[in-house]
Amino acid sequence: MSAWKEFSKGFYKQNPVFKQALGLCPTLAVTSSVENGLGMGLAATFVLICSNVLISLIRKGVPNKIRIPVYIVVIATFVTLVDLAMAGFMPDLHKSLGIFVPLIVVNCIILGRAEAFAGKNNVGLSLLDGLGMGFGFTAALCLLGAIREVMGNGSLMGFPVLSASFEPVLIMILPPGAFLTIGFVLGFFNWLENRKDAKR
Amino acid sequence: MEFKALMIIALGAIFINNFVFSRFLGICPYIGVSRQLDSAVGMGAAVVFVMTLASAVTWLIYEYLLAPSPANIFFRFFALTEPPDLTFLRTIAFILVIASLVQFVEMVIQKVSPSLYSSLGIYLPLITTNCAILGAAILNIDEQYTFIESVVHGLAAGVGFTLALILMAGIRERLELAEIPRSLQGIPIAFIMAGLMAMAFLGFSGLKLGM
Numbered sequence: 001m002s003a004w005k006e007f008s009k010g011f012y013k014q015n016p017v018f019k020q021a022l023g024l025c026p027t028l029a030v031t032s033s034v035e036n037g038l039g040m041g042l043a044a045t046f047v048l049i050c051s052n053v054l055i056s057l058i059r060k061g062v063p064n065k066i067r068i069p070v071y072i073v074v075i076a077t078f079v080t081l082v083d084l085a086m087a088g089f090m091p092d093l094h095k096s097l098g099i100f101v102p103l104i105v106v107n108c109i110i111l112g113r114a115e116a117f118a119g120k121n122n123v124g125l126s127l128l129d130g131l132g133m134g135f136g137f138t139a140a141l142c143l144l145g146a147i148r149e150v151m152g153n154g155s156l157m158g159f160p161v162l163s164a165s166f167e168p169v170l171i172m173i174l175p176p177g178a179f180l181t182i183g184f185v186l187g188f189f190n191w192l193e194n195r196k197d198a199k200r
Numbered sequence: 201m202e203f204k205a206l207m208i209i210a211l212g213a214i215f216i217n218n219f220v221f222s223r224f225l226g227i228c229p230y231i232g233v234s235r236q237l238d239s240a241v242g243m244g245a246a247v248v249f250v251m252t253l254a255s256a257v258t259w260l261i262y263e264y265l266l267a268p269s270p271a272n273i274f275f276r277f278f279a280l281t282e283p284p285d286l287t288f289l290r291t292i293a294f295i296l297v298i299a300s301l302v303q304f305v306e307m308v309i310q311k312v313s314p315s316l317y318s319s320l321g322i323y324l325p326l327i328t329t330n331c332a333i334l335g336a337a338i339l340n341i342d343e344q345y346t347f348i349e350s351v352v353h354g355l356a357a358g359v360g361f362t363l364a365l366i367l368m369a370g371i372r373e374r375l376e377l378a379e380i381p382r383s384l385q386g387i388p389i390a391f392i393m394a395g396l397m398a399m400a401f402l403g404f405s406g407l408k409l410g411m
Contacts, residue, residue, distance in 0.1 A: 028227060176221075187392075
């Protein structure tokens with residue numbers, strides 16, 4: 001039961017983007033389309049799972065004082081792996097994500113989970129936590145990417161979904177659209193919470 | 201000619217490719233520390249300082265330790281037959297250099313100027329995980345800037361970040377008094393504000409900075 005809780009908390013209750021406002025830079029930068037959002041989300045999920053597992057394995061051997069530098073080296077190693085693998089197998093995606101692939105290393109979600117969870121819990125739970133948080137992050141990126149792609153380009157995953165008479169709102173795939181979209185989506189989630197509280 | 205090229209890099213980093221509004225780097229401190237003007241100025245100053253220093257140091261590390269150039273130190277002093285290509289270590293090397301640099305700067309400021317430390321001190325540890333610093337360092341390499349160009353780019357990017365931070369803090373102080381729908385209070389309205397400011401900054405992208 002508690003294992004399921006650790007896994008599912010990342011989806012909504014403690015969603016890294018919408019509830020904890022972590023990892024905002026890649027969230028804003030790569031969500032001009034669903035495809036980019038999905039690629040970024042999966043890359044970050046991979047790093048998150050690997051670093052969570054490795055950190056929970058070595059947590060007893062790491063002196064408390066130097067734990068943060070150790071975590072950063074672990075994370076940076078996996079980020080380098082992802083960076084090189086992506087450049088080799090998916091050069092187009094690697095190019096469109098640009099510097100945000102190496103910047104996964106400073107994504108506060110990953111260091112945050114290492115510090116708050118993996119450094120204190122066993123391997124199994126850390127794996128589930130990383131998986132759940134990673135999916136939550138990916139889902140958030142896909143949601144924002146979908147909103148922006150449909151409104152700004154009239155397409156979803158590259159396929160046109162709106163009729164040809166729809167005039168694309170170009171601003172949505174430009175930088176200002178990212179800020180506006182996340183502002184209103186966060187507002188919407190707050191509104192849901194407020195309504196739930198009011199009902200109680 | 202040299203000076204003109206540097207000016208173009210600087211203006212480009214401050215206005216056209218502003219780190220916050222067009223490159224989306226350093227959003228977390230941008231939203232987190234922009235509630236009051238005082239703290240925004242402190243954070244901005246700390247970022248300008250560390251970013252300039254980090255641009256210089258990471259450029260030197262890349263050029264003399266990692267890149268497969270004739271200037272590579274391993275190649276020169278260890279009698280290798282050809283320069284080693286260690287560029288795959290870039291991410292790890294840079295994040296470690298930045299983390300230790302921040303720690304070092306913190307110690308120096310604490311020793312040399314306690315008054316400066318009391319105003320900047322609390323922002324310095326936050327800077328290690330500020331993606332703008334690592335972002336600037338990586339961009340310098342990707343754009344193949346020279347040493348001077350890298351330093352100017354780092355400095356200008358920091359100034360651009362500070363500009364965005366201070367503008368935002370000025371608006372958010374007034375926003376405290378405004379009537380905002382309850383669901384949008386706090387972070388959501390800050391993002392919507394940032395969106396409107398990004399629109400204004402989009403106007404700079406039409407600027408042609410030719411030679």
